[in-house]
Amino acid sequence: MQHYRSELESLQANGSAEPKELSALRSKAFSRFTELGFPTKKWEDWQFTDFSLFHKSHFRMTTAEDLQPALDYPVEPLKDCYLIIILNGHFQQDRSNVPDGVTIRTLLDVFMDDELTDFLNAEENPFVALNTSLMNSGLAIDIADQVQLSRPIHYQFITTGLKDNIMNHPRLLIRMGKNSSAEFIEHYKGDTSSLYWNNCVTISELSENSILNHNRIQEDTSYHVGNMEYHLQKDAILNSTIFNQGTELYRGDIRINFYGRNATAKLNGLSLMKDNQHMDIRVIVDHKQPHCNSSQFFKYILDDKASGVFNGRIVVRENSHKTDSKQSNKNLLLSKNASMHSNPQLEIYTDDVRCTHGSSTGQLSEDALYYLRSRGIETAFAQRLMVEGFAAEILANIKDEGTAAYLNKKLTSWLESLENG
Amino acid sequence: MLEIKNLYVRIKDKEIIKGVDLTIKAGELHALMGRNGSGKSTLAHVITGKDGYEIEGDILFNGESILDKTPEERALDGIFMSFQYPVVIPGVNNMYFLKAALNARRKNKGEAELDAMDFLTLIKAKIKQVEMDESYLSRAVNDGFSGGEKKRNEILQLLTLEPIFAILDETDSGLDIDAMKVIANGINEYRNGDRAILAITHYQRLLDYMKPDMVHVMINGKIVKTGDIELVHELEAKGYSWLEN
Numbered sequence: 189m190q191h192y193r194s195e196l197e198s199l200q201a202n203g204s205a206e207p208k209e210l211s212a213l214r215s216k217a218f219s220r221f222t223e224l225g226f227p228t229k230k231w232e233d234w235q236f237t238d239f240s241l242f243h244k245s246h247f248r249m250t251t252a253e254d255l256q257p258a259l260d261y262p263v264e265p266l267k268d269c270y271l272i273i274i275l276n277g278h279f280q281q282d283r284s285n286v287p288d289g290v291t292i293r294t295l296l297d298v299f300m301d302d303e304l305t306d307f308l309n310a311e312e313n314p315f316v317a318l319n320t321s322l323m324n325s326g327l328a329i330d331i332a333d334q335v336q337l338s339r340p341i342h343y344q345f346i347t348t349g350l351k352d353n354i355m356n357h358p359r360l361l362i363r364m365g366k367n368s369s370a371e372f373i374e375h376y377k378g379d380t381s382s383l384y385w386n387n388c389v390t391i392s393e394l395s396e397n398s399i400l401n402h403n404r405i406q407e408d409t410s411y412h413v414g415n416m417e418y419h420l421q422k423d424a425i426l427n428s429t430i431f432n433q434g435t436e437l438y439r440g441d442i443r444i445n446f447y448g449r450n451a452t453a454k455l456n457g458l459s460l461m462k463d464n465q466h467m468d469i470r471v472i473v474d475h476k477q478p479h480c481n482s483s484q485f486f487k488y489i490l491d492d493k494a495s496g497v498f499n500g501r502i503v504v505r506e507n508s509h510k511t512d513s514k515q516s517n518k519n520l521l522l523s524k525n526a527s528m529h530s531n532p533q534l535e536i537y538t539d540d541v542r543c544t545h546g547s548s549t550g551q552l553s554e555d556a557l558y559y560l561r562s563r564g565i566e567t568a569f570a571q572r573l574m575v576e577g578f579a580a581e582i583l584a585n586i587k588d589e590g591t592a593a594y595l596n597k598k599l600t601s602w603l604e605s606l607e608n609g
Numbered sequence: 610m611l612e613i614k615n616l617y618v619r620i621k622d623k624e625i626i627k628g629v630d631l632t633i634k635a636g637e638l639h640a641l642m643g644r645n646g647s648g649k650s651t652l653a654h655v656i657t658g659k660d661g662y663e664i665e666g667d668i669l670f671n672g673e674s675i676l677d678k679t680p681e682e683r684a685l686d687g688i689f690m691s692f693q694y695p696v697v698i699p700g701v702n703n704m705y706f707l708k709a710a711l712n713a714r715r716k717n718k719g720e721a722e723l724d725a726m727d728f729l730t731l732i733k734a735k736i737k738q739v740e741m742d743e744s745y746l747s748r749a750v751n752d753g754f755s756g757g758e759k760k761r762n763e764i765l766q767l768l769t770l771e772p773i774f775a776i777l778d779e780t781d782s783g784l785d786i787d788a789m790k791v792i793a794n795g796i797n798e799y800r801n802g803d804r805a806i807l808a809i810t811h812y813q814r815l816l817d818y819m820k821p822d823m824v825h826v827m828i829n830g831k832i833v834k835t836g837d838i839e840l841v842h843e844l845e846a847k848g849y850s851w852l853e854n
Contacts, residue, residue: 558680559696559698560698561680561684562657562658562659562681562683563684563706563713564681564684564685564714565710566681566713570681573706573709574700574701579700580700584700
């Protein structure tokens with residue numbers, strides 16, 4: 189903890205441009221973080237993940253000097269996208285472009301506008317408290333009322349070319365105005381061989397009758413903690429795909445809050461894991477209002493000694509009648525040494541709702557494999573078809589062509605890495 | 610074409626097939642009848658190469674033993690089975706699967722692989738023959754198909770892959786009369802003097818459409834009687850018990 193405190197103190201000492209209020213907020217959030225501490229095995233929703241490395245490893249905050257080695261990174265936008273680039277925690281305004289109707293501000297601006305405070309209430313999640321305290325990069329992106337974007341926005345957060353162990357605490361706000369619609373690709377990519385840790389908080393606010401297609405592509409190689417909150421007002425529609433691949437340690441907390449009637453949230457996830465990788469996802473879908481629909485469909489594919497955790501909870505509050513909520517978690521183990529903990533839960537406090545949940549973990553079906561082989565398809569190719577087919581049930585839901593093509597390519601190269609490894 | 614010689618098959622110490630000899634020549638259609646559990650499906654799976662059996666005796670295909678071959682090698686040699694219970698393969702596109710299977714076979718025969726356009730032309734013609742809607746091509750293999758649609762999809766594969774020897778494992782069960790006619794027409798379309806069929810069935814009806822050259826009755830792991838179509842009618846009238854012991 190002392191290490192994190194000294195990082196905070198140097199941030200406060202160097203951040204002379206920051207208003208006093210922000211500095212006070214950082215201190216308050218840090219107190220909350222120290223009260224909570226890092227999760228231990230005794231914390232019910234965190235018990236299958238070892239967070240001790242956050243005590244053991246020393247990460248320093250990025251500085252202006254860390255930008256230099258990243259400047260030559262070949263940033264490749266997905267097909268037909270607007271671009272927002274952050275390199276080693278530094279927003280690259282001159283290399284980013286967004287259309288009319290979309291405003292980007294750094295969070296410092298937002299804080300000065302006094303809009304951020306709403307989100308900084310007493311927090312139960314220590315990683316969110318730490319993010320608030322050390323928040324060093326991140327943006328507020330506003331899509332104005334009535335604006336319908338014809339092309340996706342591709343936000344790229346790149347960690348590259350570093351020698352020290354660094355950490356970033358980015359905070360991203362996506363605010364969809366009334367009747368607006370947008371496709372937003374939130375993309376994390378890291379290729380540096382030193383340890384690094386991105387502790388992210390993303391809050392998406394969907395105003396009345398807005399549509400957000402959100403694809404979160406997470407391919408950091410080291411440590412990544414992601415908090416995703418979605419707030420849906422009346423008639424809002426969310427389609428979200430959470431893709432994770434190649435991360436040594438990943439923890440994702442996803443919360444969907446229904447604040448208005450007749451809203452719909454569709455949440456899909458695919459995690460590709462090998463070696464000793466560990467990925468832990470917790471989802472809470474909170475039906476606070478009647479007449480809302482939600483679905484969750486999460487899949488994990490695990491090889492080698494990889495281990496996965498899925499904790500999904502549907503909460504249907506009193507008076508949230510006519511809720512229709514589904515949850516499914518399916519996991520494919522490609523190795524005898526891979527493991528998966530899956531725990532779907534329902535908490536229902538009202539009548540007249542339709543809720544289903546289910547979970548299954550297993551190996552490739554012998555019957556299906558035999559069927560394909562009996563048609564002359566050789567074993568390795570048949571297995572690959574089946575794994576691709578397993579993943580396709582998630583990837584087929586992605587609306588944006590560029591994202592779908594990118595993730596299919598990722599899946600193919602991941603499968604090739606298994607065959608060659 | 611196919612010679613089964615003194616075949617014994619065990620699964621975990623349980624003897625299922627107890628000495629079967631059977632020879633099927635090019636151009637012939639043989640029917641294999643018998644009660645559930647008599648060993649008919651096991652015989653089919655042993656020919657196509659499913660794992661998990663302990664086997665004595667031999668199976669020759671075009672004069673060569675196939676017992677050491679994998680299922681895919683046997684398929685590439687030209688052996689095909691229409692499954693009694695076609696397997697659902699989630700997420701694997703039916704057309705992509707059919708194309709992969711056909712191209713594996715073409716490659717093995719030294720023929721050029723078909724590209725997507727040529728394959729589409731071919732498959733659209735084939736799917737008409739089994740009176741299936743084209744939408745089934747873009748769905749996952751057998752996923753959400755009704756019993757009849759699954760069987761049509763098996764015959765679609767038969768017509769597309771054009772194997773030399775086809776086993777039809779209860780392809781007629783669970784079909785209504787119209788569907789049975791479509792399936793029978795598909796099978797008759799497939800037949801010619803260079804190909805052979807082993808049809809496992811419980812019913813007379815499909816055999817009336819297909820006119821088998823020989824009919825065998827299997828009881829308790831053995832072929833106890835062989836005859837022509839008259840034997841089918843006799844079984845229809847008398848059942849199987851007169852053949853026991």
